[in-house]
Amino acid sequence: MLVREAMTSPVVTVSPDATVRQAIRVLYEHNITAAPVVDDSGAMVGIVSEMDLLRGEFAADPRAFARPVAGPHEPPPRLVRDVMITDVRTAQPTTDVAELAEMMMRTAIKSVPVLDGDTLVGMVSRRDLMAVLARGDARIRDDVLSALAELMPGGHDWTAEVTDGVVRLSGPAGDENARHIAETIARTVPGVTRVLLEEPA
Structure with missing residues (x-):
């Protein structure tokens, strides 16, 4: 940020x-x-x-x-x-x-x-x-998902959970570059204190 x-x-x-x-x-x-x-x-x-x-x-x-x-x-x-x-x-x-x-x-x-x-x-x-x-987790989650959808191809395929400003991202498997981009975008959202990438199922 x-x-x-x-x-x-x-x-x-x-x-x-x-x-x-x-x-x-x-x-x-x-x-x-x-x-x-x-x-x-x-x-x-x-x-x-x-x-x-x-x-x-x-x-x-x-x-x-x-x-x-x-x-x-x-x-x-x-x-x-x-x-x-x-x-x-x-x-x-x-x-x-x-x-x-x-x-x-x-x-x-x-x-x-x-x-x-x-x-x-x-x-x-x-x-x-x-x-x-002090921004609420629900607002941070919405902002993260909006940023991903707007700024990266396939952004709608990502999900996010937020607890006390810590974002857990989950998205498509197999594309490390896309995962890096998603993490970078999420870290720019106000209120985000940390981003964790969940391993795809």
């Missing part, structure tokens, strides 16, 4: 000149945890997350302490450009989702912008990956 099949598009973005409070409202209203920062020319110049925006926004409440608490020595940053991350990990639309998921788990990154060349075309979050895996 490719990133373009899991990404969210169009992308919610913020300007580097937006205030921190404006960016907080954008993330909150769109129920997202991060947004690419895009300048007036449309180029992505960074990314800003909930944690970047929350840093320094809350003053200590004196009711929570036995003795007076000193206020911050400096005011918190006011613009997105002051808090955004400029060293951004990105993906391409043709990146393998499995590769991207592994990188996100290894680095604890929650959201990754998707670039086609220099153009921002999508965003992949952990929630997007969860949505793919």
Whole structure:
């Protein structure tokens, strides 16, 4: 499965000149945890997350302490450009989702912008990956059979059973090339985690 099949598009973005409070409202209203920062020319110049925006926004409440608490020595940053991350990990639309998921788990990154060349075309979050895996087995089975019927000769001769995203394919005997093609097609269907080829009877 490719990133373009899991990404969210169009992308919610913020300007580097937006205030921190404006960016907080954008993330909150769109129920997202991060947004690419895009300048007036449309180029992505960074990314800003909930944690970047929350840093320094809350003053200590004196009711929570036995003795007076000193206020911050400096005011918190006011613009997105002051808090955004400029060293951004990105993906391409043709990146393998499995590769991207592994990188996100290894680095604890929650959201990754998707670039086609220099153009921002999508965003992949952990929630997007969860949505793919949450697809029901019956829907995955129907999608696998539809893809086989559409993309390969004799595709209607194949059957599929799906359990927790694992597809068991069964088809005509004697054609190893066709079996390989069927397995490859099934693996491209969103929600498929593994494909097993059953031996023909």
